[in-house]
Structure formats: structure tokens, C-alpha cells
Amino acid sequence: MSIDEIKKELASILNAVKTRIEMEKGFGIDTLTLSKPVTECSSRSAKSSTKNKPIEHSTTGKHPGDQTSVTGKGERIQILEALQNEMLVCHKCLLGKTRTHLVFGSGNPEAHLMFVGEAPGRDEDLQGEPFVGRAGQLLTKIIEAIGLKRSDVYIANVLKCRPPGNRNPLPEEIVLCMPYLLKQIEIIQPKVLCALGTFAAQTLLNTKAPVGTLRGRFHDYNGIPMMVTFHPAYLLRNPNDKAKVWEDMKKVRDFLGELSGKDSKR
Numbered sequence: 001m002s003i004d005e006i007k008k009e010l011a012s013i014l015n016a017v018k019t020r021i022e023m024e025k026g027f028g029i030d031t032l033t034l035s036k037p038v039t040e041c042s043s044r045s046a047k048s049s050t051k052n053k054p055i056e057h058s059t060t061g062k063h064p065g066d067q068t069s070v071t072g073k074g075e076r077i078q079i080l081e082a083l084q085n086e087m088l089v090c091h092k093c094l095l096g097k098t099r100t101h102l103v104f105g106s107g108n109p110e111a112h113l114m115f116v117g118e119a120p121g122r123d124e125d126l127q128g129e130p131f132v133g134r135a136g137q138l139l140t141k142i143i144e145a146i147g148l149k150r151s152d153v154y155i156a157n158v159l160k161c162r163p164p165g166n167r168n169p170l171p172e173e174i175v176l177c178m179p180y181l182l183k184q185i186e187i188i189q190p191k192v193l194c195a196l197g198t199f200a201a202q203t204l205l206n207t208k209a210p211v212g213t214l215r216g217r218f219h220d221y222n223g224i225p226m227m228v229t230f231h232p233a234y235l236l237r238n239p240n241d242k243a244k245v246w247e248d249m250k251k252v253r254d255f256l257g258e259l260s261g262k263d264s265k266r
């Protein structure tokens with residue numbers, strides 16, 4: 001390797017370190033950890049693996065990719081649009097009467113990482129997009145801190161319409177709305193799910209266990225590894241727990257990195 005090539009390589013490494021420090025600072029983390037970032041390209045082409053990752057609540061024996069026969073991006077977009085059109089006229093629960101906009105979900109229909117939150121808040125209800133308020137801005141930082149862009153992932157909520165006053169979702173609302181989320185997961189076929197907060201975690205895992213005991217490890221959702229972590233809105237109220245979320249998200253980042261590494265050896 002020539003001197004110029006070494007200089008170039010060093011500059012590239014320093015730049016990567018600088019970017020990571022900036023991301024971690026932006027996310028509110030003081031310590032620096034280094035590992036291979038997940039690139040957009042590698043996260044797209046990853047193959048599934050659960051090696052060295054404890055997966056809990058496995059009940060179906062299914063594996064990622066088993067869920068549906070949907071394959072192409074165009075086909076996924078079409079099916080998602082059809083589902084959105086169906087939901088736009090949904091009044092199965094009373095939230096259909098009080099919403100300003102239905103918040104369907106957004107992101108890459110071929111995302112390998114899909115986030116599931118609780119329900120739209122005021123900003124989301126006004127804009128018809130998930131996670132666009134302060135909590136959404138923090139989620140964007142979290143996504144960028146693991147080396148991805150918002151447009152790389154898919155984001156949806158358990159409920160598609162805002163509960164008035166941002167009250168907690170009611171059990172009957174969750175029961176009525178859940179089929180839509182399940183269909184979204186089936187269409188997108190993420191390699192990894194990330195449940196944000198109590199309602200997403202408890203609903204997808206069918207448990208009453210508190211999020212504090214569920215977070216920090218991968219569970220199994222119909223064969224898809226699912227990380228549980230705190231909701232960004234909770235983090236805004238409890239910034240001291242950002243470090244815990246950062247620990248959780250590093251596991252997601254490393255998992256995706258491991259998948260892309262395995263894929264590159266094929």
C-alpha cells in the first residue's frame with residue numbers, strides 16, 4: 001500500500017470515528033464504542049441468522065421469510081397501498097371518528113428493520129405520518145446512530161388513529177386494529193423487529209410483563225427476532241435511560257451487521 005493510500009485509509013477511518021462520535025453525542029451518549037457500521041446496502045441484502053442471540057417466546061417454529069409469498073418491491077408497494085386504502089375508511093373503533101388523519105406507517109417496503117410504536121400523537125395525527133414530533137426526531141437520531149437512515153427502515157404503530165389526549169390505547173382498540181399491523185409485518189417481512197415501549201412489546205409478545213423486564217434482548221415474533229426497548233417519548237421524560245436504549249440498539253446494529261457479514265461470504 002502506498003503512502004497516499006495509507007493516508008486515504010486513515011482519513012476514512014478518522015471520518016468514520018468522527019461521524020460515530022457525533023451520532024452518539026446527538027443521541028445523548030457520552031461513551032464511544034466502535035464496531036462495523038451497518039450500511040444501507042448491507043442491511044438490504046442480509047440473510048437471517050439468530051446465532052449467539054437468545055431468542056425468547058418462540059411458539060410457531062416459523063423463520064424470517066416464511067410469512068408470505070410477497071417478493072418484489074413493486075408488489076409490496078401495491079399490497080401496502082391496497083391495505084392503506086382499506087384502512088382509510090376504517091371505523092371499526094371510535095378512534096376513526098376523532099382522528100384528523102389515519103397514520104398508516106412509512107418507510108422502505110423492503111426494510112430489514114421495522115419499528116413498531118404505540119399510537120399516533122398530536123403531530124402525527126395532524127400530518128398523517130408516524131413519529132414526526134419530538135419523539136419522532138429522537139427516533140430518527142436513534143436510527144442514524146446505528147448507521148441507517150429513516151428511509152432504510154419501516155415505522156408503524158399498533159394503533160393507526162390517535163387516542164384523544166394521547167391516552168393509552170384501550171384493549172378493544174388494540175384487538176380491532178392489530179390485524180392491520182400484522183398484515184404490514186407480513187408484507188414487509190422484516191429481518192428484525194424493534195418494539196418501542198410497553199404497548200408494542202406486550203401486544204406483539206402477548207404478555208403483561210413490563211417493558212423494563214422485556215427490553216435489552218431479542219424475543220421471537222413468529223420467527224422474526226424482535227428487540228424490545230423504551231419508547232422515544234418515554235426517553236424524552238427519562239433521559240437517563242437513553243444509555244439503556246443505546247445498548248439495545250447496538251444489539252440490533254450488531255445483529256444486522258452479522259447478517260450482512262454472513263451474506264457477503266455467500
Ligand code: SF4
Binds near residue numbers: 097
Ligand atoms: S384505530 Fe384502527 S381499528 Fe380503530 S378506526 Fe383507526 S384504523 Fe380502524
